[in-house]
Amino acid sequence: MNENGSTVSLEPEKGWRNRRTKPTLPEVYRSLHIPKKGSWLKKFLAFAGPGYLVAVGYMDPGNWATDIAGGSLFGYTLLSVILLSNLMAILLQALSGKLGIVTGRDLAQACRDHYSKPVAMVLWVLCELAIAACDLAEVIGSAIALYLLFGIPLIYGVIITALDVLIVLLLQNKGFRYIEILVIVVIVTIGACFAIEIFLSKPDVGGIMMGFVPSTEIITNPVMLYIAIGILGATVMPHNLYLHSSIVQTRKYEQTSLGKREAIKFTTWDSTIALFVALFINAAILIISAATFHKAGMTEVAEIGEAYHLLTPLLGTTLGSILFGVALLASGQNSTLTGTLAGQIVMEGFLNIRLAAWLRRLITRLIAIIPAVIVTAIAGESGTAQLLILSQVILSLQLSFAVIPLIQFTNDRKKMGEFVNPLWLKIIAWMVAVVIVGLNVYLLYQTFFG
Template sequence: MRESAARGLAVQPGFINSRVTGLQFKLPTTATAPFCPAEVQGSVAVNPGAPFWKRLLQFAGPGLLVSIGYMDPGNWATDIEAGSRYGYNLLFVVVLSSVAAMVLQCLSMRLGIVTGKDLAQLSRARYSPGVARFQWLLAELSIIACDLAEVLGGALAFHLLFKMSLTAGVLLTALDTLIVLGLQGKKFRDLEAIMLGLIATIGAGYVVELVLVKPDWSAVAHGLVPSLQAVSGREPLYLAIGILGATVMPHNLYLHSSVVQTRAVKRNARDIGSAISMSRIDTIVALLLALLINAAILLLAAAAFHATGHTQVTEIEDAYKLLAPIVGTSVAAVLFAVTLLASGQSSTFTGTVAGQVIMEGFLDLNIPCWQRRLITRALALIPALIGIQLLGNGAVGELLVASQVVLSLQLPFALYPLIRMTDDRALMGEFANRLPTRVLAWALFVAISVANIWLVVQAVVG
């Protein structure tokens, strides 16, 4: 079976094979920019004969890009509200949601490595033009919604750090296009290193903050144990579903299936299997970092607010204002704002790459990354500015909720083709999902889809 799979996967040098269409696609041999998927495919050399730890380092990186989506400003609101209202009781929801994300991102990673194509490309080849364009439109909406959360997070961070108005902060976020321009021509490994630096900034900030607020670690351990009683009421159940619904980002599934192809893997079953194993470790470790940061946000809110009687903290700005007087030092509040800014900026980079992947995959269209960044940011600035002008500072919380609802609506349309394709033995060969994985993946699809439908209904009714 392995030999036949190897023959089926072998292709001519410089080509990738589509089992869906039977066609071959020529790949560029050089990488000139970190944002164009076709140009960076196979740009990171891999030595299959290297020791285990060296091979692991060669494959480390794509998981970091994906993990950014799990700690963006849109996730902060649910974690802060969960911690302030219910202490450590909903910590297990954060953990289980992150485990679900690991399963789905591993499916996305495996799809990209085995087929040599990303989820968007495969969807364009597999479905009718009308269906593919509908999927593209939904995916673009999810990126704009995510970018709206990044705009609001960045604007709020500028407001908290420099006392500027939210309107000025929103306009200032438009300048991140210059940062994207500055990264033109750099290697994909450089982008991964920048993401690692931003994640390290967020993580270090929360380590210091947790040291300052001193969580009750016995209560933390208790909160890790799943409990139906903890989500028995309408409010905690709604919040728990919100955490689950906001955890898996639709565009991350497209992104991951593309960026894993930056590794130059030989097209035979043995090397593909090794690449999957290395990339699985990369994915799980990176998402564990995201889990720790999301858990740290909840722990901070539980220790600083819930334990001191401030159980109604639901806005990021309120959390910032209360940290200094409660903890007794302004360092905690400043670190909070700095980590918020790092979160927004890191998500901006990955959103740009995801946008390129989706546009190139669904439409076979590639534009300069700075143009892509400018268009997406402009479309996110409009609702942000309108909301702030109409609602003032209160717009941040409401728009963050709205962005999560939009993401929730799109998610099943990305999950369904991903699971169907990884189940397809004609496409995946011996790397198709086995029965336990199939059952788990479809169970997660049902659970996440129901959770998101619930969120949308509650948002509309509420």
């Protein structure tokens, strides 16, 4: 394969069923130069960016619903779930980046080139369902923000969000760095809003510290477990594993053992730092909910709109509600950018076909908009709140079908060569997979028999 990915490798590679084809996102493949000389910081900054696109998925509006519900019902208790989920995400995203750098395949392409066609098709359908669920959260979150800030009816807000495809197309045409810069600016905006919110809410520092210590009650309380798994689904995003393994290949690193090792190191640092920013934002939402609603005895606040309206009287200033609305709108629109890329990567990777970006986004948006319009029209704002939490549980249920192939591939010496996961990492990775699968099986049991 040449530098721009325009040719196809003719020989099947060792350890793969099918030969490697053109990369996904070919228009930006190896388009960003990495300096061969210079300081450690200069090289790190050249690699920095993809991690923040990944982090966006960990702070989308779906997280808000689960974090608000968890904070109002159980105070600071579920902070430990957010921390655990974030540590899992750091590990899995590091493996995802390594897979893309070492094999030259994203996770979707790796699944297509490893499994039989029927298995690959099932994985593709499951991944598309996860992206639709995530997109549903973005649509509803953005629509709620438009309603709260500008009074635009929810149904109209849902429809307006379909037009954001134009923003994505414009940025893609200008270059990948423009998308990364915009995403980072919006993340900083969201973080600043919540930093001020925490200051205004005056949370219990001791309660926060205790909240990061795991509690057995999370397993024994069915309602707490349901929200905890929703937080897990909202934090460790399955489509982000596909996204990360592709966008790390936008960097033009040396195709040597040393070059790949350096790329893995800087990419891991990039995603780890970005995900700690996401941890702060997710924890901040739950902390604010606990410090305002739970403290005031309002233990059933699960709707984003209700939280928006209650913040002003509880905090004693309209600034709290305004910052909340701005951060929500920024979160929804930011998630749109990465949702577009993930959808394109998954379809191109699994099916090896190319659709125009606007057409792919429009299809995904329609899948999300139709149920959102129906639920909004029938049940109003309360229905959208339940739909948000349900969308995150769907994401969590699909997560195993992305995590297990990722661990399997990065543990395979034939595929990874000298970069195969060491024994200690294999053990930790499979422990994470077992926890994810176990929690999801327990959730299904509680849902149908509990």
